[in-house]
Amino acid sequence: xxxxxxxxxxxxQPGGSLRLSCVASGFTFSxxxxxxxxQAPGRGPEWVSVISGSGESTYYADxxxxxxxxxxxxxxxxLYLQMNSLRAEDTALYFCAxxxxxxxxxxxxxxxxxxxxxxxx
Amino acid sequence: xxxxxxxxxxxxxxxxxxxxxNCKSSQxxxxxxxxxxxxxWYQQKPGQPPKLLISWASTRESGVPDRFSGSGSxxxxxxxxxxxxxxxxxxxYCQQCxxxxxxFGQGTKLEIK
Numbered sequence: 297x298x299x300x301x302x303x304x305x306x307x308x309q310p311g312g313s314l315r316l317s318c319v320a321s322g323f324t325f326s327x328x329x330x331x332x333x334x335q336a337p338g339r340g341p342e343w344v345s346v347i348s349g350s351g352e353s354t355y356y357a358d359x360x361x362x363x364x365x366x367x368x369x370x371x372x373x374x375l376y377l378q379m380n381s382l383r384a385e386d387t388a389l390y391f392c393a394x395x396x397x398x399x400x401x402x403x404x405x406x407x408x409x410x411x412x413x414x415x416x417x
Numbered sequence: 418x419x420x421x422x423x424x425x426x427x428x429x430x431x432x433x434x435x436x437x438x439n440c441k442s443s444q445x446x447x448x449x450x451x452x453x454x455x456x457x458w459y460q461q462k463p464g465q466p467p468k469l470l471i472s473w474a475s476t477r478e479s480g481v482p483d484r485f486s487g488s489g490s491x492x493x494x495x496x497x498x499x500x501x502x503x504x505x506x507x508x509x510y511c512q513q514c515x516x517x518x519x520x521f522g523q524g525t526k527l528e529i530k
Binding site: 333340341342343346355356357358391393396400401402403404405406407408409410 | 418455457459461465466467468469472478508510512514515516517518519520521522523524
């Protein structure tokens with residue numbers, strides 16, 4: 297059974313940093329692209345970032361480019377999102393998701409339950 | 418960026434009746450080299466993550482009831498629920514994965530009439 301489990305969320309002050317982690321199981325991790333999607337309270341999902349199976353290709357939403365960094369450790373079946381210079385508008389539930397394909401250009405077939413990030417003073 | 422616009426924003430349908438949700442992209446999401454539409458549909462129930470229902474505009478995911486179907490090509494797409502069941506109450510989103518950023522529609526809230 298495919299499982300992805302996020303962790304690392306919490307309360308952080310504006311300008312602060314957080315590192316989200318996502319541990320995956322039930323599939324060959326390196327064979328699939330992985331992504332982060334966030335959802336602010338009462339809003340729809342917002343695509344944040346995606347990384348190829350090898351980790352060589354990464355893509356970001358304009359709203360996080362230059363502040364967030366996606367990475368993966370295929371030896372640990374773990375996906376990361378380093379978030380710096382956090383803003384109030386980054387407050388959301390952050391989902392880790394497995395793409396249905398090795399390509400970054402594919403839908404998200406399996407999602408975690410999310411980890412909540414709150415940016416507030 | 419490709420803008421995804423869904424209609425209607427909300428929809429109330431009687432049990433057993435057909436529900437139709439539309440999604441329009443601001444530019445084509447059809448990749449000509451493989452003739453695939455890079456369009457997905459998700460269902461989200463309260464307190465749960467989105468669940469992938471349909472990939473490539475019309476390919477139903479494993480385990481998704483066959484009352485759910487997707488159609489369309491290029492810029493205009495439709496999700497149809499042929500006979501609404503109580504468990505189908507949810508918000509439905511379309512998403513394009515043709516180009517980054519891979520944008521979602523604003524969502525359509527489906528309720529029972």
